[in-house]
Amino acid sequence: MGRHSLPGSGDSASGPADHGGGDEPSGRIPRADGGWQGRRRRTDGGRRGVSVGVIAALITVVVLVAGVFLWRFFGGVLSKRSADAAQQCLEGTAEVAVVADPSIVENIASFAEEFNSQTTPVGDVCVKVAVREAGSDTVYNGLTGSWPGELGAIPALWIPASSVQPARLQVANGKQAVIDARSLVTTPVVLAVAPQVKNALGQDGWAALPGLQTDPSALDGRDLPGWGSLRLALPTVGGADATYLAAEAVATASAPDGSPTDGLGAVSTLLAGQPQLADNTAETAWNALIAPGDPALAPVHGVVMTEQQVFARSTTMPDDASPVASWLPAGPVAQADYPTVLLSGPWLTEEQVDAASQFARFLRKPDQVAKLNDAGFRAPGAVMEGNDVVGFPELGESLAVGDDALRSALAGAVAPAAGAVTTVMLDQNLSGVTGALEGRIAALPPGAVVGLWTFDGTEGSEPV
Known part of the structure; x- marks a missing residue:
C-alpha cells in the first residue's frame, strides 16, 4: 500500500502496532538496522559516574561553612555574655584617682565628668575618674614619703604644671615610678610687671634678673626714679611651677655652656632678694602687684608666673587695680608643659592603670585641647586670642636644661627636700x-x- 493510501476495510486503523518480529509492513519508514544515524540515546544500559574527588570536595566545603557558621554563632553568644557581664560591673567599680595642678584642675575635672559619662568598663570592672587639686610639692612629698590622707587615694595619673616634677620623682623613686609622661599643653614663664617696669626691662634676659633684684637702685638707673630694685616675687605655692622653671632659666643663662649647676649662685641671689610678703603664694604676690596706689612704692614690682596665669587673672582684675603687663625675657623660653604622668605602684590595679591611660588619651582629643586653648594654654597650631595684658606672641626655641638628675638638682634650690x-x-x-x-x-x-x-x-x- 502506498504511503498516502487509505486503509482498506480489512485493515485495522486503530490497532496496536506489532512490536514483535513479524514481517508485515507497518506503513512507516523502516528503521535502519544498527540504531539511529543521527542523535542517539545510549542503549547499552550504563550510567555516567560522579568523581569521588568532587564528592569529597563538596563534603569539605559543607563542613567548613558549617564550622564558620557555628564559630560565629557561639562567638557572638559569648561576646554578648561578656559585654552584658561588663555592663553589669560584676567586679564592682574602681576609682581612678587623678591629681592636677591648681592652674588646670578646673578644666581636667570638667573633662573627667565627660569621660565618665562615655567610658566603657575595663573587663568586668567599671571605672570612675576622680580629680583632685594638689600642688607640685604636696604631690611630690606624698609620693616620696607619706601620702596625705586629705588628698584621697594615691593617684594613677598626675598632671603637674611642668616636667620638672616627674624628673624629681624618678630621681627619688627610680625610673620605674613613671610609666609614661608626655606634654598635654604648654605656656611660657613670664613676669607680670607694672607697664613701666616692662619698658625698663626691654630686651633683657634671665641672666639680668639677679642683679636687678639685689641692686637697690636698679630701676632708678633705668629712668624710673624712686622705684628702687626689681622687687620680683617668686612664689612656690600656686605658681604653676613658674619659679622652678625660672630657676632653670636663670641658672642656664648665668652659667657657662653645659654647666647649669654653676648658675645656682645666681638662683640663690634672686630668691634671697625677693620681697617679704605674708606668705609665698602666687595669690598674695599678685594682689600686692595690682594693689591701688603709687606703683613705685608698691612692695612688689613683678611676679614670676606663667602666661596662662597672667591671662586668666587679668580678665578678672578689679576696676581700681594698678595696670599690669606681661614681659617675656629674651632668649630660650622656659615653658610649663603640663605632662600627663602615668604612675606605677603597688597601690594600682591593672584596670586602674588602663583607665588612667585611656583618660590621658581622652584629654588630647581636639575638643578638649580647644577648651584648654580658650583658657589660655597653648597647643601646636592653635590660634590664640589675647587681651590688653597678654598678646600671646610667637615664641622662640624652648629652654633645654638637661637630664632628670640635673633638673632635680636645680629644683632643690627652690624647694629643698623636707622631711615630715x-x-x-x-x-x-x-x-x-x-x-x-x-x-x-x-x-x-x-x-x-x-x-x-x-x-x-x-x-x-x-x-x-
Missing part, C-alpha cells in the same frame, strides 16, 4: 634668718611639723 618633721636650732639673734625661715615654712607640705628652739649657748628656753 624638721627641727631648727637658732641663735638668739634671729634677724639674719627670720626671712629665710618664713619662706621655707610657707613651702613645707601640709602636715609638716617645724620645731623652733632658741639657744643662748648655755641652755635652751621653752620651744616656740
Whole structure:
C-alpha cells in the first residue's frame, strides 16, 4: 500500500502496532538496522559516574561553612555574655584617682565628668575618674614619703604644671615610678610687671634678673626714679611651677655652656632678694602687684608666673587695680608643659592603670585641647586670642636644661627636700634668718611639723 493510501476495510486503523518480529509492513519508514544515524540515546544500559574527588570536595566545603557558621554563632553568644557581664560591673567599680595642678584642675575635672559619662568598663570592672587639686610639692612629698590622707587615694595619673616634677620623682623613686609622661599643653614663664617696669626691662634676659633684684637702685638707673630694685616675687605655692622653671632659666643663662649647676649662685641671689610678703603664694604676690596706689612704692614690682596665669587673672582684675603687663625675657623660653604622668605602684590595679591611660588619651582629643586653648594654654597650631595684658606672641626655641638628675638638682634650690618633721636650732639673734625661715615654712607640705628652739649657748628656753 502506498504511503498516502487509505486503509482498506480489512485493515485495522486503530490497532496496536506489532512490536514483535513479524514481517508485515507497518506503513512507516523502516528503521535502519544498527540504531539511529543521527542523535542517539545510549542503549547499552550504563550510567555516567560522579568523581569521588568532587564528592569529597563538596563534603569539605559543607563542613567548613558549617564550622564558620557555628564559630560565629557561639562567638557572638559569648561576646554578648561578656559585654552584658561588663555592663553589669560584676567586679564592682574602681576609682581612678587623678591629681592636677591648681592652674588646670578646673578644666581636667570638667573633662573627667565627660569621660565618665562615655567610658566603657575595663573587663568586668567599671571605672570612675576622680580629680583632685594638689600642688607640685604636696604631690611630690606624698609620693616620696607619706601620702596625705586629705588628698584621697594615691593617684594613677598626675598632671603637674611642668616636667620638672616627674624628673624629681624618678630621681627619688627610680625610673620605674613613671610609666609614661608626655606634654598635654604648654605656656611660657613670664613676669607680670607694672607697664613701666616692662619698658625698663626691654630686651633683657634671665641672666639680668639677679642683679636687678639685689641692686637697690636698679630701676632708678633705668629712668624710673624712686622705684628702687626689681622687687620680683617668686612664689612656690600656686605658681604653676613658674619659679622652678625660672630657676632653670636663670641658672642656664648665668652659667657657662653645659654647666647649669654653676648658675645656682645666681638662683640663690634672686630668691634671697625677693620681697617679704605674708606668705609665698602666687595669690598674695599678685594682689600686692595690682594693689591701688603709687606703683613705685608698691612692695612688689613683678611676679614670676606663667602666661596662662597672667591671662586668666587679668580678665578678672578689679576696676581700681594698678595696670599690669606681661614681659617675656629674651632668649630660650622656659615653658610649663603640663605632662600627663602615668604612675606605677603597688597601690594600682591593672584596670586602674588602663583607665588612667585611656583618660590621658581622652584629654588630647581636639575638643578638649580647644577648651584648654580658650583658657589660655597653648597647643601646636592653635590660634590664640589675647587681651590688653597678654598678646600671646610667637615664641622662640624652648629652654633645654638637661637630664632628670640635673633638673632635680636645680629644683632643690627652690624647694629643698623636707622631711615630715624638721627641727631648727637658732641663735638668739634671729634677724639674719627670720626671712629665710618664713619662706621655707610657707613651702613645707601640709602636715609638716617645724620645731623652733632658741639657744643662748648655755641652755635652751621653752620651744616656740
